[in-house]
Amino acid sequence: MLRYSIYWFVTLLTIFSATAQVTKNSVLPEAKAEYVISLSGQWKFRFDPQNEGIEKEWYLIAPFDDTILLPGTTDEQGKGDPESPQIGRFTRIHAYRGAAWYQTEVEIPNYFKGKRLVFSMERTKVTKVWFDGKPVGENNSLITTQQFELTS
Numbered sequence: 762m763l764r765y766s767i768y769w770f771v772t773l774l775t776i777f778s779a780t781a782q783v784t785k786n787s788v789l790p791e792a793k794a795e796y797v798i799s800l801s802g803q804w805k806f807r808f809d810p811q812n813e814g815i816e817k818e819w820y821l822i823a824p825f826d827d828t829i830l831l832p833g834t835t836d837e838q839g840k841g842d843p844e845s846p847q848i849g850r851f852t853r854i855h856a857y858r859g860a861a862w863y864q865t866e867v868e869i870p871n872y873f874k875g876k877r878l879v880f881s882m883e884r885t886k887v888t889k890v891w892f893d894g895k896p897v898g899e900n901n902s903l904i905t906t907q908q909f910e911l912t913s
Contacts, residue, residue, distance in 0.1 A: 796876075800865060803828050808840070809860035820891035824864055835861065878911040 807814075807825035814820075827840075835841050841857030869878070880890060880897070883906050889899040890909045900907040 798867065798869070800867060801831060802865075804831050805864040806840070807862045808857060809862055812860045814860065814862050815889070819862055820896075821894050825862060829863070831863070876912070880909040880911050882907045 805825040806827045806829035807819070809819070819825075829835065829838055829840065835857055836853050836855050839855055841853070841855035844853050844856040846852045880892070882888065884903060885900075885907060886903050887899070887901045888907055890897050892909075892911045897911055898909045900909075
């Protein structure tokens with residue numbers, strides 16, 4: 762079993778889910794359940810209000826101190842500043858607008874060796890992903906699944 766670290770940087774976070782999918786050269790929506798590793802659960806987490814994490818290479822450092830349960834939102838887990846209710850617009854209970862970092866370790870079974878490995882997320886905005894300290898891509902779409910190739 763191989764252990765890898767996945768870091769990603771997101772701005773203006775919304776709800777999302779994440780999975781790692783291993784396929785035999787197939788299109789991701791056709792991936793069979795036995796080739797999907799769920800990444801749901803507790804992740805390490807850190808807000809980046811100064812937007813300094815990329816410059817300071819946070820994707821290379823030890824895990825962050827805070828945690829967050831995924832899938833989920835920062836709002837529903839009490840992350841951010843309390844916001845007073847306002848009439849005429851949606852009010853967040855815990856507001857935060859800015860960069861945030863997420864980190865987890867994933868164990869990839871040996872039988873996935875040599876197969877295509879894709880990290881897939883939904884409902885995020887600007888996203889940059891690192892896999893074992895190496896950049897694997899970025900995306901800026903809220904309405905489509907974001908997919909990042911983790912194998913070279």
